[in-house]
Amino acid sequence: MSPATTPTPAQAPTPAPAPTPARFSLNQETIRQWSLPELVTGCAEAGVGAVGLWRDPVRGFGVRETAKLVTDAGLRVSSLCRGGFFTAADPAGRAEALEDNRRAVEEAAELSAGTLVLVSGGLPPGDRDLVAARGRIADILGELAPWASAHGVRLGIEPLHPMFASDRCVVSTLGQALDIAEQFPADQVGVVADSYHLWWDERLPADLRRAGEGGRIVSVQVADWMTPLPEGVLLGRGQLGDGSIDLRGFRELADGAGYRGPVEVEIFHPGLWVRDGEEVLREVIERYRAHVE
Amino acid sequence: MSPATTPTPAQAPTPAPAPTPARFSLNQETIRQWSLPELVTGCAEAGVGAVGLWRDPVRGFGVRETAKLVTDAGLRVSSLCRGGFFTAADPAGRAEALEDNRRAVEEAAELSAGTLVLVSGGLPPGDRDLVAARGRIADILGELAPWASAHGVRLGIEPLHPMFASDRCVVSTLGQALDIAEQFPADQVGVVADSYHLWWDERLPADLRRAGEGGRIVSVQVADWMTPLPEGVLLGRGQLGDGSIDLRGFRELADGAGYRGPVEVEIFHPGLWVRDGEEVLREVIERYRAHVE
Numbered sequence: 001m002s003p004a005t006t007p008t009p010a011q012a013p014t015p016a017p018a019p020t021p022a023r024f025s026l027n028q029e030t031i032r033q034w035s036l037p038e039l040v041t042g043c044a045e046a047g048v049g050a051v052g053l054w055r056d057p058v059r060g061f062g063v064r065e066t067a068k069l070v071t072d073a074g075l076r077v078s079s080l081c082r083g084g085f086f087t088a089a090d091p092a093g094r095a096e097a098l099e100d101n102r103r104a105v106e107e108a109a110e111l112s113a114g115t116l117v118l119v120s121g122g123l124p125p126g127d128r129d130l131v132a133a134r135g136r137i138a139d140i141l142g143e144l145a146p147w148a149s150a151h152g153v154r155l156g157i158e159p160l161h162p163m164f165a166s167d168r169c170v171v172s173t174l175g176q177a178l179d180i181a182e183q184f185p186a187d188q189v190g191v192v193a194d195s196y197h198l199w200w201d202e203r204l205p206a207d208l209r210r211a212g213e214g215g216r217i218v219s220v221q222v223a224d225w226m227t228p229l230p231e232g233v234l235l236g237r238g239q240l241g242d243g244s245i246d247l248r249g250f251r252e253l254a255d256g257a258g259y260r261g262p263v264e265v266e267i268f269h270p271g272l273w274v275r276d277g278e279e280v281l282r283e284v285i286e287r288y289r290a291h292v293e
Numbered sequence: 294m295s296p297a298t299t300p301t302p303a304q305a306p307t308p309a310p311a312p313t314p315a316r317f318s319l320n321q322e323t324i325r326q327w328s329l330p331e332l333v334t335g336c337a338e339a340g341v342g343a344v345g346l347w348r349d350p351v352r353g354f355g356v357r358e359t360a361k362l363v364t365d366a367g368l369r370v371s372s373l374c375r376g377g378f379f380t381a382a383d384p385a386g387r388a389e390a391l392e393d394n395r396r397a398v399e400e401a402a403e404l405s406a407g408t409l410v411l412v413s414g415g416l417p418p419g420d421r422d423l424v425a426a427r428g429r430i431a432d433i434l435g436e437l438a439p440w441a442s443a444h445g446v447r448l449g450i451e452p453l454h455p456m457f458a459s460d461r462c463v464v465s466t467l468g469q470a471l472d473i474a475e476q477f478p479a480d481q482v483g484v485v486a487d488s489y490h491l492w493w494d495e496r497l498p499a500d501l502r503r504a505g506e507g508g509r510i511v512s513v514q515v516a517d518w519m520t521p522l523p524e525g526v527l528l529g530r531g532q533l534g535d536g537s538i539d540l541r542g543f544r545e546l547a548d549g550a551g552y553r554g555p556v557e558v559e560i561f562h563p564g565l566w567v568r569d570g571e572e573v574l575r576e577v578i579e580r581y582r583a584h585v586e
Contacts, residue, residue, distance in 0.1 A: 130492075166518055202469060233521075245421060
């Protein structure tokens with residue numbers, strides 16, 4: 001036996017890190033301490049394939065510059081947050097909302113974002129008529145949806161938890177979002193299903209099936225539900241696995257309804273924002289594997 | 294003309310205060326700074342006909358003593374808050390809940406309370422199965438409802454806002470409450486409709502009709518919805534008229550469904566608790582007239 005064939009001493013191979021799940025997407029607000037270049041570099045190095053972006057930081061960095069940064073890194077933009085706030089009752093407010101949403105559509109088009117997420121808006125000051133406010137959403141979408149379609153952008157109506165019904169979003173359930181979306185062609189307007197907002201609703205399985213059958217699920221987002229809720233309740237979204245939601249069951253319901261797109265982790269939690277971004281991303285991916293994949 | 298017939302100088306008659314609305318009931322937590330004697334005296338002097346009581350202060354004062362105090366003042370007890378917390382998954386927790394609820398029934402009977410309000414309970418620690426937790430409510434009611442019926446006490450399942458689904462009440466809509474109540478005779482188990490918890494739900498009109506047709510509405514409560522919500526969200530209930538709820542529309546829906554009972558004002562708000570109780574009661578009654586009656 002020649003020395004060349006002598007086996008090298010036994011040595012445990014360094015285990016290759018498990019690849020980041022293919023459908024995992026990171027919403028940038030989850031690690032808001034990262035600048036856009038840090039986000040793109042951090043995601044590319046971690047093998048993340050898609051990111052969800054927000055208009056404010058994108059405009060701060062430059063829409064075109066962001067698009068180039070993301071494309072050069074081989075990333076996709078799973079969604080742009082957010083348009084909407086359609087519920088103004090006065091003509092000036094309506095015109096302003098329409099104008100702002102046209103800009104949001106153009107930004108989404110420039111980013112080749114899969115979806116422009118729409119948060120409908122709450123009740124105008126002193127207004128107590130939820131039904132009328134919901135009606136105004138469909139009215140304004142009648143103008144916005146063709147505009148978005150012409151720009152190659154699909155709109156996604158996102159129902160928010162009922163605790164936001166007065167001040168952010170009069171659309172509180174997936175069923176209500178579908179009632180509005182279905183007034184438009186499915187390739188123009190769909191719905192966004194976020195575990196945080198919908199987990200409590202016993203109609204969720206049926207509504208997701210309905211959404212899937214109609215080809216209306218344009219985005220799936222996940223965060224966990226934790227209590228006690230903080231003052232203002234906006235920043236109470238929990239790290240995956242820390243709360244009460246059966247996140248895997250939620251993702252399986254969406255998949256069972258035919259959804260095959262990205263699953264975007266969107267957590268607003270100050271506790272994640274004070275930590276090292278790379279460490280947070282590693283943790284989020286681990287939690288995603290353990291609780292969602 | 295004799296002096297005796299000389300008219301006295303013109304003097305505007307003191308206007309008699311408008312009578313307190315007949316269906317108005319004051320839940321004692323609205324003015325929690327009042328002791329039970331203060332509550333009973335204050336309500337009797339203001340012409341309030343009914344009060345909603347809570348178990349803790351009642352037991353502190355004595356159940357029998359409270360019953361005598363209330364009866365002697367000519368007041369009725371529109372509801373006793375609260376039983377429930379039925380969602381323990383272990384046999385010991387279940388037995389403890391059943392035992393505590395039997396005591397609550399006895400207390401409600403002693404007070405001749407119209408309804409024992411049941412708050413279902415949230416998810417046990419680490420549990421993520423809302424459907425199973427809801428199932429355990431019906432299971433325990435199978436034992437509690439006949440016990441309550443034998444004591445002449447009617448149970449009222451109160452759905453709480455979905456923001457309480459994990460930690461207080463897995464029953465989030467009137468429809469879910471009815472799904473459970475309808476498994477029992479209508480004279481044993483009904484539902485409690487509270488504007489604060491239900492106002493956002495587009496199915497509320499249909500669910501109230503369903504509840505009314507089945508003779509299931511055992512209590513109606515009102516508070517307004519205000520934002521921003523405080524930390525923990527429990528103490529964010531708003532004074533009537535200060536928030537986003539069409540309270541008159543809510544009361545009219547209940548009336549349209551055949552409800553003729555007391556309308557209980559139940560506001561948990563620290564801002565009301567630091568003020569003079571009589572002043573708060575006057576304000577609550579004025580607001581009730583302006584926004585509910």
